[in-house]
Amino acid sequence: MFNKLTAMPADPILGLLTKYREDTHSQKVDLGVGVYKDESGHTPILTCVKKAEQYRLDTESTKVYIGPTGSADFNRLMSELAFSADNPAILANRVRTVSTPGGTGALRVAADFIKRCNPNSVLWVSDPTWANHTGLFEAAGITVKTYPYYDYDTKSLKFEEMKSALSNIGNDDVVLLHACCHNPSGMDLNPQQWDEIIELTAVQGFTPLIDMAYQGFGDGVDEDAYGVRKMAATVNNMILCSSCSKNFGLYRERIGACSIIGKDAAASDVAFSVLLYVVRCIYSMPPAHGAAIVETILGSNELKQEWLDELTVMRDRINGNRAMLVNKLKEIGVTRNFNFITEQKGMFSFLGITPVQVTQLQSDYSVYMVDSSRISIAGIGTGNVDYLAKSIAKVL
Numbered sequence: 282m283f284n285k286l287t288a289m290p291a292d293p294i295l296g297l298l299t300k301y302r303e304d305t306h307s308q309k310v311d312l313g314v315g316v317y318k319d320e321s322g323h324t325p326i327l328t329c330v331k332k333a334e335q336y337r338l339d340t341e342s343t344k345v346y347i348g349p350t351g352s353a354d355f356n357r358l359m360s361e362l363a364f365s366a367d368n369p370a371i372l373a374n375r376v377r378t379v380s381t382p383g384g385t386g387a388l389r390v391a392a393d394f395i396k397r398c399n400p401n402s403v404l405w406v407s408d409p410t411w412a413n414h415t416g417l418f419e420a421a422g423i424t425v426k427t428y429p430y431y432d433y434d435t436k437s438l439k440f441e442e443m444k445s446a447l448s449n450i451g452n453d454d455v456v457l458l459h460a461c462c463h464n465p466s467g468m469d470l471n472p473q474q475w476d477e478i479i480e481l482t483a484v485q486g487f488t489p490l491i492d493m494a495y496q497g498f499g500d501g502v503d504e505d506a507y508g509v510r511k512m513a514a515t516v517n518n519m520i521l522c523s524s525c526s527k528n529f530g531l532y533r534e535r536i537g538a539c540s541i542i543g544k545d546a547a548a549s550d551v552a553f554s555v556l557l558y559v560v561r562c563i564y565s566m567p568p569a570h571g572a573a574i575v576e577t578i579l580g581s582n583e584l585k586q587e588w589l590d591e592l593t594v595m596r597d598r599i600n601g602n603r604a605m606l607v608n609k610l611k612e613i614g615v616t617r618n619f620n621f622i623t624e625q626k627g628m629f630s631f632l633g634i635t636p637v638q639v640t641q642l643q644s645d646y647s648v649y650m651v652d653s654s655r656i657s658i659a660g661i662g663t664g665n666v667d668y669l670a671k672s673i674a675k676v677l
């Protein structure tokens with residue numbers, strides 16, 4: 282049976298992990314996978330996470346099944362973090378949340394849920410979007426199409442084209458929006474643009490699916506949730522997929538959440554029963570450890586403050602790296618304008634170089650980035666920015 286298979290290519294993002302690890306170049310630079318790194322290139326465990334883990338270790342008394350919903354406390358705290366406790370959708374008891382195996386698990390649950398809502402729904406994603414979005418939704422049998430988003434020439438949003446494309450989408454379909462820190466472009470909607478998109482969503486009646494994988498990495502936990510909160514307060518139906526991989530540094534714990542909002546509490550209950558059925562059919566129930574860590578942090582004023590402080594350190598470092606790279610490129614005489622990098626948000630930006638130049642950076646200088654020239658800004662540091670800027674200058 283297996284001999285009918287043909288090999289799949291390596292994943293465009295995760296494949297870089299292996300290549301980078303095997304590279305023996307002493308100055309190799311990893312701008313590939315979206316993980317936070319500190320100045321020494323290490324991805325640390327947050328102090329608040331260590332404390333929460335210790336607390337759980339001391340107090341946990343059972344490993345019995347948790348059920349498809351996951352932890353009720355985690356689900357409540359995550360939806361309050363995303364939507365805010367005073368969101369009209371929460372106050373009207375319209376939000377239902379399940380814990381999921383990472384943000385990717387949340388997306389897969391959402392995909393199967395959408396398929397059950399309407400087998401013919403088309404999912405519209407931004408052009409470009411996270412490399413795994415298309416494969417993930419197609420694997421659930423959903424047709425994926427794109428709407429215009431990023432202008433590679435002007436390094437800005439194609440906002441008018443985006444609006445005009447969304448104006449042709451009807452209420453059978455789903456539109457995937459990035460809450461903040463757009464992956465891969467780093468180009469976010471500003472609050473006024475969110476307002477327009479939310480109004481358009483309400484008029485057209487399509488269902489918004491918001492992917493929030495980087496809450497707190499853009500401008501702050503509340504600022505980054507502007508679109509999510511206003512959308513939830515405005516539309517009848519909505520899906521939110523969130524991840525704790527980046528903002529809690531819980532990459533390998535695989536913990537995220539999928540929330541759905543129905544038009545009223547009764548409709549949400551029906552939808553939730555379907556969501557739970559979907560979960561049961563995919564992985565039965567979510568892993569508990571990551572959720573336990575997050576609920577311990579969010580449930581304690583002291584640990585929550587420590588987490589917000591640690592998140593601010595990560596965010597500030599990334600923003601500092603943006604300016605550091607742009608200044609270094611200028612300093613060594615690169616005339617091409619890279620200022621757009623400082624205006625973008627979150628973990629990523631496109632460098633805007635050609636695939637040939639990306640390959641050359643990897644083969645000749647051991648500088649790793651995704652083929653599209655997406656760079657993970659967290660991989661830059663004072664120790665490698667000089668080498669990185671000079672390598673970029675050489676291939677330009």
Ligand code: LMR
Nearest residue numbers: 294295313314315411464
């Ligand atoms: C990324 O985009 O690099 C991250 O979200 C990691 C992944 O799973 O692709």
